[in-house]
Amino acid sequence: MSIAHAVRGEVTIRHLSKSFVLNGKPLPVLRDLNFKIRPGESLAIVGASGSGKTTLLRVLAGLEEADSGEVLIEGKVIRGVGTERAVIFQEPRLLPWLTVIDNVGFGLETQGLSREEARTRARRYVQLVGLQSFENAYPRQLSGGMAQRVGIARALAVQPEILLLDEPLGALDAMTKISMQQELARIWRDEDVTTVLVTHDLEEAIYLADRILILPKDKGGEPRLIEIDLPRPRDRSTPAFVRHREELLNLFGLH
Numbered sequence: 001m002s003i004a005h006a007v008r009g010e011v012t013i014r015h016l017s018k019s020f021v022l023n024g025k026p027l028p029v030l031r032d033l034n035f036k037i038r039p040g041e042s043l044a045i046v047g048a049s050g051s052g053k054t055t056l057l058r059v060l061a062g063l064e065e066a067d068s069g070e071v072l073i074e075g076k077v078i079r080g081v082g083t084e085r086a087v088i089f090q091e092p093r094l095l096p097w098l099t100v101i102d103n104v105g106f107g108l109e110t111q112g113l114s115r116e117e118a119r120t121r122a123r124r125y126v127q128l129v130g131l132q133s134f135e136n137a138y139p140r141q142l143s144g145g146m147a148q149r150v151g152i153a154r155a156l157a158v159q160p161e162i163l164l165l166d167e168p169l170g171a172l173d174a175m176t177k178i179s180m181q182q183e184l185a186r187i188w189r190d191e192d193v194t195t196v197l198v199t200h201d202l203e204e205a206i207y208l209a210d211r212i213l214i215l216p217k218d219k220g221g222e223p224r225l226i227e228i229d230l231p232r233p234r235d236r237s238t239p240a241f242v243r244h245r246e247e248l249l250n251l252f253g254l255h
C-alpha cells in the first residue's frame, strides 16, 4: 500500500478555535479542538443545540473560516472548499427543473467528464440509493426521504474522499429514518469514504459511527471521543448497543 493511499481521506484538526460575535461580545463556540479523523472512518458529532456541531462541519467544509488553528486533509492545510469534500445538508437543495438523474449528474461535466461518462456515473449512484425507477422524475414528484437520497447520490457521484453531513435525516419521519440509516450504513461499507455526520440522534450515531465526538455544551467542558466497537450491520437491540446508549445518555445528564 502506498503512503498516499494510507492517508486517503485522513483529516487532522489542530488547535481549532472559532468564536462569533453576539451583541458586541465574543461568543466562543469551538475551543482548541484537537483530533484526527481516520481514513475511511465514520465519525458522528453530537452535542446539545448550540454546541457548535454545524460550525465545526462548516469549518471542515471550508464554508467558514476558523479564528485560529487548522484543518489538514491528507497532511495539507485546507483553504476554502475543495472537490475532495462534499456536503449534505438537512434539506437536499435539488434543482427543481432537473430530473433525478440530471440532478445527480449536475456538475460532473464541469469536472471534466464527458456527457456520456457523467450520465453513466449518475445512473450508478441513482441505483446505489435505490431510485432507478425514478430516474426521470422531478424533485416535486418525490417524497422527502427520496429527495434526500437524491441529495446523497449527488454528493457521492463526485466521488469525494470526505463526505460531510449535517443532520441529513433530521427532517424525516421515524420509519423512513431507520431505513435510510440502514441504507447509509450499506453505502459507507461499499464506498470507502471518510464521513462526518452531525446528528442530534444518539441512536443514529451509535448505529452508524466508528467513533462519536461529543461537543460540550458549556464552554468550560471538554469534548470527548467515544469508540463504538460493535460488529456491523449493527443491531439496536443488543446489550452492547443499549449500553452505549445508556453511556451517552449519562454523559448528557439525561439518565
Ligand SMILES: Nc1ncnc2c1ncn2[C@@H]1O[C@H](COP(=O)(O)OP(=O)(O)OP(=O)(O)O)[C@@H](O)[C@H]1O
Pocket: 020, 021, 022, 027, 029, 047, 048, 049, 050, 051, 052, 053, 054, 055, 056, 200
Ligand atoms: N453566523 C453566525 N453568527 C453568529 N453566531 C453564530 C453564527 N453561526 C452560529 N452561531 C452561534 O454559534 C453557536 C453554535 O451554533 P451551531 O449552529 O454550530 O450549533 P449546533 O450545535 O449546530 O446547534 P443545532 O443542534 O441547534 O443545529 C450558537 O450559539 C449560534 O448562535
Ligand SMILES: [Mg+2]
Pocket: 053, 054, 055
Ligand atoms: Mg446545527
